Amino acid sequence: MENKDILSKVSDNASAQMLEKSRVDCVETCFDRAETQKAQCGFGKNGICCKVCHMGPCRITPKSPKGVCGADADTIVARNFLREVAAGTSAHSDHGRHLVLKLKHVAEGKAEGYSIKDEKALLYNAKLYGIEIENREKNAVALDLANLFLSEFSSQEDNLKTLELAPKKRQGIWEAKGIKPSGIDRMVVESLHRTSIGVDHDYKNLLMHAFRTSLSNGWGGSRIASIVSDILFGTPSPVRSAANLGVLKENTINILIHGHEPAISEILTAAVSSPDVKDYAKAAGAEGITLAGICCTANEVLMRHGVPLAGNMLQQELAIVTGAVEMMIVDVQCVMPGLVDVAKSYHTEIVSTTDMAKTIGAKHMAVGESNPLAAAKEIVKRAIDNFKKRDKSKVKIPKENEQLVAGFSVDAIKYMLGGKYRASFRPLNDAIIQNRILGVVGIVGCNNTKQKTDEYINVLTEQLIKNNILVLQTGCAAICSAKAGRLTPETALKTAGSGLREVCEAVGIPPILHMGSCVDNTRILEAAAEIVKEGGLGDDLGSLPAVGVAAEWMSEKAISIGCYFVASGVDVFLGNPFYTSGSENVNNYLHSGAAADFNACFHYCDDPLKAAEQIIEIINKARDALGINKTQERKLFDMKDRREL
Ligand code: SF4
Numbered sequence: 103m104e105n106k107d108i109l110s111k112v113s114d115n116a117s118a119q120m121l122e123k124s125r126v127d128c129v130e131t132c133f134d135r136a137e138t139q140k141a142q143c144g145f146g147k148n149g150i151c152c153k154v155c156h157m158g159p160c161r162i163t164p165k166s167p168k169g170v171c172g173a174d175a176d177t178i179v180a181r182n183f184l185r186e187v188a189a190g191t192s193a194h195s196d197h198g199r200h201l202v203l204k205l206k207h208v209a210e211g212k213a214e215g216y217s218i219k220d221e222k223a224l225l226y227n228a229k230l231y232g233i234e235i236e237n238r239e240k241n242a243v244a245l246d247l248a249n250l251f252l253s254e255f256s257s258q259e260d261n262l263k264t265l266e267l268a269p270k271k272r273q274g275i276w277e278a279k280g281i282k283p284s285g286i287d288r289m290v291v292e293s294l295h296r297t298s299i300g301v302d303h304d305y306k307n308l309l310m311h312a313f314r315t316s317l318s319n320g321w322g323g324s325r326i327a328s329i330v331s332d333i334l335f336g337t338p339s340p341v342r343s344a345a346n347l348g349v350l351k352e353n354t355i356n357i358l359i360h361g362h363e364p365a366i367s368e369i370l371t372a373a374v375s376s377p378d379v380k381d382y383a384k385a386a387g388a389e390g391i392t393l394a395g396i397c398c399t400a401n402e403v404l405m406r407h408g409v410p411l412a413g414n415m416l417q418q419e420l421a422i423v424t425g426a427v428e429m430m431i432v433d434v435q436c437v438m439p440g441l442v443d444v445a446k447s448y449h450t451e452i453v454s455t456t457d458m459a460k461t462i463g464a465k466h467m468a469v470g471e472s473n474p475l476a477a478a479k480e481i482v483k484r485a486i487d488n489f490k491k492r493d494k495s496k497v498k499i500p501k502e503n504e505q506l507v508a509g510f511s512v513d514a515i516k517y518m519l520g521g522k523y524r525a526s527f528r529p530l531n532d533a534i535i536q537n538r539i540l541g542v543v544g545i546v547g548c549n550n551t552k553q554k555t556d557e558y559i560n561v562l563t564e565q566l567i568k569n570n571i572l573v574l575q576t577g578c579a580a581i582c583s584a585k586a587g588r589l590t591p592e593t594a595l596k597t598a599g600s601g602l603r604e605v606c607e608a609v610g611i612p613p614i615l616h617m618g619s620c621v622d623n624t625r626i627l628e629a630a631a632e633i634v635k636e637g638g639l640g641d642d643l644g645s646l647p648a649v650g651v652a653a654e655w656m657s658e659k660a661i662s663i664g665c666y667f668v669a670s671g672v673d674v675f676l677g678n679p680f681y682t683s684g685s686e687n688v689n690n691y692l693h694s695g696a697a698a699d700f701n702a703c704f705h706y707c708d709d710p711l712k713a714a715e716q717i718i719e720i721i722n723k724a725r726d727a728l729g730i731n732k733t734q735e736r737k738l739f740d741m742k743d744r745r746e747l
């Protein structure tokens with residue numbers, strides 16, 4: 103691969119160096135495989151290939167506008183879309199379910215190695231769901247909460263209780279449209295039923311169920327996952343750390359954790375810092391152990407322990423190409439099967455830890471229910487044993503290693519804004535009303551080999567903060583800003599607009615807030631619901647000057663996330679398109695018609711600068727509707743103002 107080709111694929115220098123090294127080492131990565139997959143199937147891209155029964159596969163063309171059963175493009179495209187939403191919903195929600203079961207086992211005294219780390223979060227959430235907390239043992243409260251959450255998965259007729267955390271007006275919209283979900287599992291099963299041969303053929307009916315299913319993710323499975331993670335592992339608060347492949351070290355044992363579910367990575371974090379494991383590493387001739395993360399497992403342990411970020415989605419193979427990784431420990435989601443082949447060229451071992459996610463060629467070492475800490479230590483010691491196999495001639499660690507601040511849970515933001523005794527969103531609402539902050543944009547999602555990594559996210563983020571828009575980030579998008587050095591107040595404030603800078607400096611927050619993993623997108627909704635509750639910016643999520651962006655998305659999870667944002671009233675920009683263009687009706691509904699139902703829809707824009715302009719236009723329209731789009735008297739928000747609050 104020529105240097106200019108490499109620079110057209112990745113934005114950061116560390117990735118470029120490793121991509122170049124992969125060429126020298128004759129290692130194939132996703133960037134090479136993307137080349138060999140270049141002529142991608144047009145039927146797949148347009149969503150007009152159907153194989154839900156074995157009379158097919160049927161493909162829609164002008165000459166054959168209907169499948170064997172008579173299904174047209176609208177039906178086929180809508181069915182495919184709903185199946186993607188169902189898959190995304192199931193991934194996030196199953197993650198949530200595993201955590202709820204862990205909470206249940208903790209409450210029953212059956213989960214060795216785990217405990218309730220954040221009792222305040224337990225009591226706060228139990229109260230939120232109407233569970234009695236006075237004079238009760240915390241385990242009894244936790245058991246009730248876990249059982250309530252399990253019923254959110256299994257409920258057959260009742261609507262999800264978690265929906266009640268949304269503003270009343272939005273709940274009314276869901277009721278009126280008939281899309282209030284009942285149990286999460288039922289929504290996913292019904293999605294598969296409806297899309298099987300000969301069931302639901304009305305594209306609009308299928309799409310409405312897509313939105314209903316997504317709500318069972320955003321206001322169900324994902325929200326529950328974030329709540330339970332906070333209870334079991336602690337609610338994140340601001341923490342300093344570092345990002346990019348330069349966090350790996352020449353003289354330490356380098357272990358990467360990759361995937362999504364925090365239960366295993368929490369135990370691994372504990373194992374790495376235990377004295378016997380540290381001594382074992384020293385005895386192996388290393389200066390210590392460097393634990394770092396990839397993708398959203400990285401975000402989980404960064405938010406709670408300050409574990410550094412080695413990289414985002416498309417850096418998972420490049421991290422191994424450094425030649426300095428003793429082991430990559432994986433759990434679920436976004437883990438490429440290609441890792442095993444890359445690892446063969448170095449001494450790296452890939453270890454899978456959960457029975458539901460195995461890869462041929464990876465060593466499987468389950469971290470189960472019985473003595474998980476011992477299992478985690480065994481894995482880490484195996485990584486240490488691997489250190490002696492490292493071939494120094496193959497080691498090249500890029501220098502890139504940017505400082506960052508992360509850990510902005512909703513609780514932490516409230517605390518930063520209002521202080522310990524008056525934690526509140528009021529100062530943010532006032533700053534928006536007074537036009538110091540124009541609006542809020544959530545930038546979420548992945549990297550995609552179809553786009554130069556990180557570029558869309560970086561360009562858009564810079565434009566937005568320049569225009570006084572507070573940016574909330576999660577997932578691999580947040581890792582992208584971290585690598586660009588934009589997650590410290592010091593660097594980000596240099597490019598922020600004057601109003602945003604004033605507010606951020608007064609309350610001590612950066613203009614780009616890292617709020618967690620991709621499951622934590624619900625923290626963005628939680629923050630939006632808090633802003634509505636605080637008052638002065640309308641009575642619905644749909645009235646806020648707020649927009650969501652999935653800039654470089656690739657996963658079915660991102661489609662589900664986009665749908666629950668739109669159904670919640672938040673417009674969503676996509677940096678690459680859905681596979682829906684084969685049906686004008688489906689495409690038009692998603693990209694404009696939905697606005698009549700939800701006051702929000704999807705927008706596809708492949709140019710981040712144009713996207714910034716369109717986002718600002720949407721935000722200004724929302725401000726006009728709220729009657730706050732006039733220049734207010736500009737005034738610094740000082741300590742006196744905060745005390746008066
Ligand atoms: Fe073809 Fe209809 Fe079967 Fe789909 S469901 S594969 S369109 S016959």
Ligand code: MSK
Nearest residue numbers: 398436547548577578
């Ligand atoms: S890991 S879903 S690539 S954000 Fe959550 Fe990153 Fe997207 Fe996976």
